[in-house]
Amino acid sequence: MLEFKNVTFIYHSKEGETTAVEKLNFKIEKGQFVAVIGPSGCGKTTILSLAAGLLTPSYGEVIKGGGEFGYMLQRDALFPWRTVKDNIFLPLEIKKRNTLENRENAIKLAKKYGLGDFLNKTPKELSGGMRQRVALIRTLAAGPEILLLDEPFSALDYQTRLEVCDDVQAIIKNERKTALLVTHDISEAIALSDKVIVLSTRPATVVAEHDINFGGNVPKHRRESPEFASTFETLRKELGI
Amino acid sequence: MKNNAYSAQHALYLKKIKRNKIFINVTRFAILILFLGIWELCASLKIIDPFITSSPSRVIKTIGELAVGGTLFYHIGITLFETLLGFIIAVVAGYTAAILLWRSQTAKKIAEPYIVVLNSLPKIALGPLIIIWIGTGYSAIIFMTVLVSIIVCIMNTLAGFSSVDPTMLTLMKSMGASKTTTLIKLLIPASLPSLMNTLKVAVGLAWIGSIMGEYIVSRAGLGYLIVYGGQVFKLDLVMTATFILCLLAGGMYAIISLLEKRLTKLY
Numbered sequence: 001m002l003e004f005k006n007v008t009f010i011y012h013s014k015e016g017e018t019t020a021v022e023k024l025n026f027k028i029e030k031g032q033f034v035a036v037i038g039p040s041g042c043g044k045t046t047i048l049s050l051a052a053g054l055l056t057p058s059y060g061e062v063i064k065g066g067g068e069f070g071y072m073l074q075r076d077a078l079f080p081w082r083t084v085k086d087n088i089f090l091p092l093e094i095k096k097r098n099t100l101e102n103r104e105n106a107i108k109l110a111k112k113y114g115l116g117d118f119l120n121k122t123p124k125e126l127s128g129g130m131r132q133r134v135a136l137i138r139t140l141a142a143g144p145e146i147l148l149l150d151e152p153f154s155a156l157d158y159q160t161r162l163e164v165c166d167d168v169q170a171i172i173k174n175e176r177k178t179a180l181l182v183t184h185d186i187s188e189a190i191a192l193s194d195k196v197i198v199l200s201t202r203p204a205t206v207v208a209e210h211d212i213n214f215g216g217n218v219p220k221h222r223r224e225s226p227e228f229a230s231t232f233e234t235l236r237k238e239l240g241i
Numbered sequence: 242m243k244n245n246a247y248s249a250q251h252a253l254y255l256k257k258i259k260r261n262k263i264f265i266n267v268t269r270f271a272i273l274i275l276f277l278g279i280w281e282l283c284a285s286l287k288i289i290d291p292f293i294t295s296s297p298s299r300v301i302k303t304i305g306e307l308a309v310g311g312t313l314f315y316h317i318g319i320t321l322f323e324t325l326l327g328f329i330i331a332v333v334a335g336y337t338a339a340i341l342l343w344r345s346q347t348a349k350k351i352a353e354p355y356i357v358v359l360n361s362l363p364k365i366a367l368g369p370l371i372i373i374w375i376g377t378g379y380s381a382i383i384f385m386t387v388l389v390s391i392i393v394c395i396m397n398t399l400a401g402f403s404s405v406d407p408t409m410l411t412l413m414k415s416m417g418a419s420k421t422t423t424l425i426k427l428l429i430p431a432s433l434p435s436l437m438n439t440l441k442v443a444v445g446l447a448w449i450g451s452i453m454g455e456y457i458v459s460r461a462g463l464g465y466l467i468v469y470g471g472q473v474f475k476l477d478l479v480m481t482a483t484f485i486l487c488l489l490a491g492g493m494y495a496i497i498s499l500l501e502k503r504l505t506k507l508y
Contacts, residue, residue: 090416
């Protein structure tokens with residue numbers, strides 16, 4: 001579905017050049033939820049930009065198996081001057097697919113995930129968790145195959161964070177989407193994903209890969225299961241913290 | 242909140258807010274009345290010379306005379322026309338220029354020193370040139386008005402564009418939005434509050450421009466009345482024109498404030 005083959009990316013600035021990622025190799029299968037964890041500033045966002053094609057690798061290649069990308073960011077970035085409904089329509093408008101059918105599908109999706117009563121509200125009237133859910137539905141509205149999640153929960157307070165994180169994972173699994181999540185939160189990565197990729201400090205390269213399959217696919221069960229702590233420890237050591 | 246069952250404490254709180262609002266309004270009005278009253282009193286008791294300072298009653302009388310003579314609305318109309326047209330041209334042209342400069346960072350860098358110089362130059366220095374180039378009609382005054390207010394429109398609009406949330410820009414980019422789409426869907430609506438501020442500043446500057454223009458070249462308008470009144474020592478006329486200017490400038494500002502309240506409710 002998505003494969004990084006020996007990907008190196010170098011940022012150029014007046015002060016010099018920085019190698020953000022170096023010889024990065026990993027693969028994501030269709031329907032997989034993959035988390036990439038790494039220390040702060042190790043080039044996680046660069047990986048997403050490379051995957052989305054916003055950046056082109058300096059060396060190596062990113063192989064995509066078709067389908068579009070949907071991006072979900074650290075903050076919801078909902079437009080305050082638009083209603084929830086019109087925020088959800090935004091990608092349709094931009095991708096010039098703003099047909100009645102597509103709009104109806106987006107509305108259906110929003111209703112399916114509990115936003116029915118909020119469609120005509122403005123973002124200001126919503127709680128932080130609800131706003132992030134709107135942001136997810138907005139991402140899904142254009143019908144992407146792969147979701148790229150850039151620490152989408154880091155701006156939320158702890159309690160909301162747990163809720164929204166489970167919520168988002170459930171929606172993504174339910175819609176059978178492939179997801180690539182970058183985060184620096186180890187427990188979030190373990191709770192949500194099928195595979196965790198551990199990165200080194202900058203320039204980022206893959207330190208280890210772990211398939212996670214205990215506790216079913218439910219984040220809550222994962223957190224409660226006995227393997228959670230040991231996996232956490234392993235990942236923590238690999239991150240070197 | 243449609244909750245009518247307020248607690249006594251909340252009712253007291255609301256009452257306090259209301260009382261404070263009334264106090265502010267009453268005091269505002271009282272200061273004006275007091276000022277006008279003292280002015281009138283001093284003038285009629287000859288503490289100050291009403292020939293030089295005029296007085297509220299003389300201003301009212303002058304307004305009456307001008308209104309009867311039919312020239313009042315003529316002068317007001319001319320100045321209003323010059324100011325409004327200059328203001329509109331400055332805002333539209335300034336906004337357009339800002340969009341063009343935003344589209345090309347290189348163009349922005351090239352234009353920067355010119356904008357800075359033009360911004361700090363006292364526009365009245367260009368008076369003689371404007372008269373020679375454009376003539377002594379309305380167009381010269383409108384040109385002056387545009388000149389005085391356009392730079393602020395360009396700079397504020399650019400500042401408004403660059404203060405748009407970077408996350409929102411990333412979002413647009415991730416959806417593959419073109420520069421034009423980003424401008425229309427994001428920058429223009431997102432910078433609406435900043436546009437409203439720009440309008441407020443620009444309208445004040447437009448008044449400066451039009452009155453300054455009238456000082457230099459005009460044969461009619463409120464600025465002309467002030468200059469003419471000063472030259473023939475009819476200070477009642479000067480005060481009257483100034484008073485009307487206050488009303489008009491205040492009124493235009495209020496209209497923009499109202500518009501702002503309406504349009505930026507969601508932000």
